[in-house]
Amino acid sequence: MTVTKFLSLSFCILFALPILPAQQAVWQPSPGHTQIPIWPGAAPDAQPVAGPEKLEADTDQKELVAGKPWLYISNVSRPTITVYSPNGKNTGAAVVVFPGGGYEILAIDLEGTEVCDWLTSRGVTCVLLKYRVPASRSDPNWRAPIPSPIALEDAQRTLGLVRLHATEWHINPHKIGVLGFSAGGHLVAATSVHFERVYPAIDAADKLSCRPDFAIAIYPGHLSFGDEQLQSPKLNSDIRAHLTAQTPPTFILQNEDDHVDGINQSLVYYIALKNAGVPVEMHLYAQGGHAFGLRPTNLPATHWPQLVETWLHTIGITPD
Numbered sequence: 001m002t003v004t005k006f007l008s009l010s011f012c013i014l015f016a017l018p019i020l021p022a023q024q025a026v027w028q029p030s031p032g033h034t035q036i037p038i039w040p041g042a043a044p045d046a047q048p049v050a051g052p053e054k055l056e057a058d059t060d061q062k063e064l065v066a067g068k069p070w071l072y073i074s075n076v077s078r079p080t081i082t083v084y085s086p087n088g089k090n091t092g093a094a095v096v097v098f099p100g101g102g103y104e105i106l107a108i109d110l111e112g113t114e115v116c117d118w119l120t121s122r123g124v125t126c127v128l129l130k131y132r133v134p135a136s137r138s139d140p141n142w143r144a145p146i147p148s149p150i151a152l153e154d155a156q157r158t159l160g161l162v163r164l165h166a167t168e169w170h171i172n173p174h175k176i177g178v179l180g181f182s183a184g185g186h187l188v189a190a191t192s193v194h195f196e197r198v199y200p201a202i203d204a205a206d207k208l209s210c211r212p213d214f215a216i217a218i219y220p221g222h223l224s225f226g227d228e229q230l231q232s233p234k235l236n237s238d239i240r241a242h243l244t245a246q247t248p249p250t251f252i253l254q255n256e257d258d259h260v261d262g263i264n265q266s267l268v269y270y271i272a273l274k275n276a277g278v279p280v281e282m283h284l285y286a287q288g289g290h291a292f293g294l295r296p297t298n299l300p301a302t303h304w305p306q307l308v309e310t311w312l313h314t315i316g317i318t319p320d
Contacts, residue, residue: 006007025055027108027130028075035080035130038157045150049075049134055108057157066295070110072101076133079154082163083169084116084126091123091318092172096158096212099128100182102221103135103148110217110293111181118294118305124318129158131187138320146190147183149221153199155191159212160205174183175317177214177248179308182261182291184219186236188212188270193242214317215250215307217269219290221261224268231252233264235272243272249279249315253304281311 029035053076053269059069081096097119099111106112108130116126129153146152159176166173180188195211224233234240250273254266266282273280288301296302314319 005298012193013252020302025031026053027055027071029056029082029128030113033082035082038079038081038119038129038154038161040202042078042152043077043132043228044153046077046304047132047134049077051075053077060273065110066297068295070293072105073108073130074105074133076106077132079157080092080130080307081158082128082130084120085159085169086123086125086126090125090170091175092170093123093177093312093317094125094127094162094166094171095119095216096127096129096155096162096176096178098131098155098178098180098184098187100180100184100221101133103282106130106133107181107291107293108121109293110291110295111184114180114294122199122309122318125169127162128157129154131155145236149198151187152190152194153197155187156194156197156199156210157205159191159210160208164205165175165207173208174175175213177216177317178212178219179216180220181218182221185217185265186222188215188217188250189220189223189236189239192247193239193244195246211246212248214263215248215314217266218253218304219252219258219261220252220265220269223265224262231267235268239269240272243276245277247273247276247278251308251311252280252282253285253300254282254308255285255290257287258290262291279315283307 055073057069097115099106099108101107112128116128119126131151163173174306178191191212192215223236234257238252252266252270253264256263270282284302288299313320
């Protein structure tokens with residue numbers, strides 16, 4: 001084969017790869033990082049999924065965020081964590097990140113890996129949870145007080161694992177928090193009120209606390225539904241029943257023009273936290289919509305990571 005033919009063939013192969021069928025694409029973390037299964041065997045309460053796990057890109061012009069497409073994973077049945085260590089100085093703090101996606105998909109870069117890039121640049125260990133998302137809007141449980149109990153199982157299990165490996169991963173076991181977006185914001189609230197595991201203990205990780213030390217909910221969803229959300233909003237009954245003064249300090253960010261989950265999702269949660277005596281800080285903006293992650297825009301809400309950094313200082317998680 002001549003060099004010219006070799007280069008021509010290589011060029012064709014290179015540009016053919018992106019158009020492989022979507023079901024053949026599987027998400028992998030960046031080089032140097034490994035996904036770790038969170039369950040030693042089969043995950044508890046396994047649910048059927050529509051097909052194999054797959055990675056796709058949302059390239060619809062109407063769905064671009066800051067002018068760029070975003071990646072999402074669907075049909076997750078084998079949950080994993082990926083640990084991203086801090087760049088430079090290590091503060092000892094760690095954050096478990098829950099990408100959003102309506103408990104149907106996971107926005108794995110927009111609300112996952114891009115968040116880890118920010119956290120690790122600030123000396124915080126990031127633990128990205130790829131939790132199970134076989135739920136769908138056609139499932140009657142999708143609007144239940146706990147729309148995805150198996151996602152809560154995965155989150156609780158992860159918090160125990162992070163504490164179990166705290167020394168190995170150079171983490172302070174008393175400075176482990178959670179951060180989530182949209183449905184992941186609901187998962188933040190659920191882990192913030194459910195300190196007793198919702199699954200039978202399996203090993204040493206399940207003997208350690210699954211209570212986060214702090215919580216960050218970014219445009220959270222599933223906290224209020226139906227007429228209650230629009231006329232007389234009330235907090236999700238499961239969160240309301242379990243919320244106590246032991247719920248960890250919480251940061252909430254919300255935009256008034258969020259037409260996906262709506263402003264009352266955050267408002268009812270803020271009020272309930274305040275009434276329970278939980279330290280809570282909320283930032284409310286007029287514009288910014290929903291599902292923007294950390295990608296920069298010309299709107300004030302885009303600066304929320306700096307607000308979180310300041311808040312983490314004020315509650316003693318990271319040094320000044």
